[in-house]
Each structure stands twice: as C-alpha cells, then as structure tokens.
Amino acid sequence: MVVKAAGLVIYRKLAGRIEFLLLQASYPPHHWTPPKGHVDPGEDEWKAAIRETKEETNIAKEQLTIHEDCHETLYYEAKGKPKSVKYWLALLNNPDDVSLSHEHQNWKWCELEDAIKIADYAEMGNLFRKFAGWLSDHQ
Ligand SMILES: Nc1ncnc2c1ncn2[C@H]1C[C@H](O)[C@@H](COP(=O)(O)OP(=O)(O)OP(=O)(O)O)O1
Numbered sequence: 001m002v003v004k005a006a007g008l009v010i011y012r013k014l015a016g017r018i019e020f021l022l023l024q025a026s027y028p029p030h031h032w033t034p035p036k037g038h039v040d041p042g043e044d045e046w047k048a049a050i051r052e053t054k055e056e057t058n059i060a061k062e063q064l065t066i067h068e069d070c071h072e073t074l075y076y077e078a079k080g081k082p083k084s085v086k087y088w089l090a091l092l093n094n095p096d097d098v099s100l101s102h103e104h105q106n107w108k109w110c111e112l113e114d115a116i117k118i119a120d121y122a123e124m125g126n127l128f129r130k131f132a133g134w135l136s137d138h139q
C-alpha cells in the first residue's frame, strides 16, 4: 500500500524574481521540502495539501493563488514503504511571514537553482524545474 501525502510548492515574486519556500525538518535527516504531509482518512490530496500548508507554515488558502493545472506527483520510499506526494504550485499573494510548527526548524525562500540544491532529491529538483517552466509559460 502506498502512503499518500500532498503539499503545495509555494512561491513568491520579489522584485521580479521567483522564490520557492522550503522548510527544514526538525528531525533527521533534517531534509528540506515544501510544506506537505499525509492524507488523512476521508480526505483527498487537495484538502490535505491545503491543511498541511496551514499547519506547517500558518499560510491559509485565502493568502494563496493555487494553480490547479500545475501539479506533479513524486514517488519514493520513506521508512521502508512506498510513498506518493502530490504537489500543486501556489503563489503567495503577499509575502507574509511564515510561522513554523514543531515539525520544522527553519525555512528559506530560494531561487530555482538554490531550491534544487537544497531540496537535494533529484525528482524534487525536476519538479521545481517543471513548475518554473510552467510559470514562464504562463506569464
Ligand atoms: N523526494 C524525495 N525522494 C527521496 N527521498 C525523500 C524525498 N523527500 C524526502 N525523502 C526522504 C527523507 C526522509 O528520510 C524520508 C521521509 O521524508 P518525507 O517524505 O519528507 O516525510 P516526513 O515523514 O519527514 O514528513 P511528512 O509528514 O511531511 O510527509 O524520505
């Protein structure tokens, strides 16, 4: 059985530059990912992505423009089990402050190449490239 999770790749536009939000896990391996988490029973991935974003960053749906047409699912093994994570791309309308839950110890706004480096996992890097490409096609 695949463990399902979902999240939002949040970006902001500052002085014409696009920056993606990454959060650092407060537990090993202290990896960096966009806000995301497990889909609860009775919930779909869309709802889980929005709920987890609120829980992990305190950013609510109303502060975002979620690009419903821009999404991608990653598949990898986590704690010995196959996991899927569906991400949608979302603009933070105003670059408001982020406030973290106990699950994360740090956050960072990163331009594309920095985001790819910090996220580390190859498939996550490809996802950032795809989403950045989508953005340049939709400006
Ligand atoms: N894209 C990825 N590809 C491969 N491994 C990854 C990827 N992202 C994270 N991992 C690794 C890091 C951890 O060892 C493990 C679980 O991390 P992650 O999927 O972020 O779940 P999590 O349990 O830390 O948080 P969450 O509850 O938000 O899903 O998988």
Ligand SMILES: [Mg+2]
Pocket: 035, 036, 037, 038, 052, 056, 103
């Ligand atoms: Mg999480």
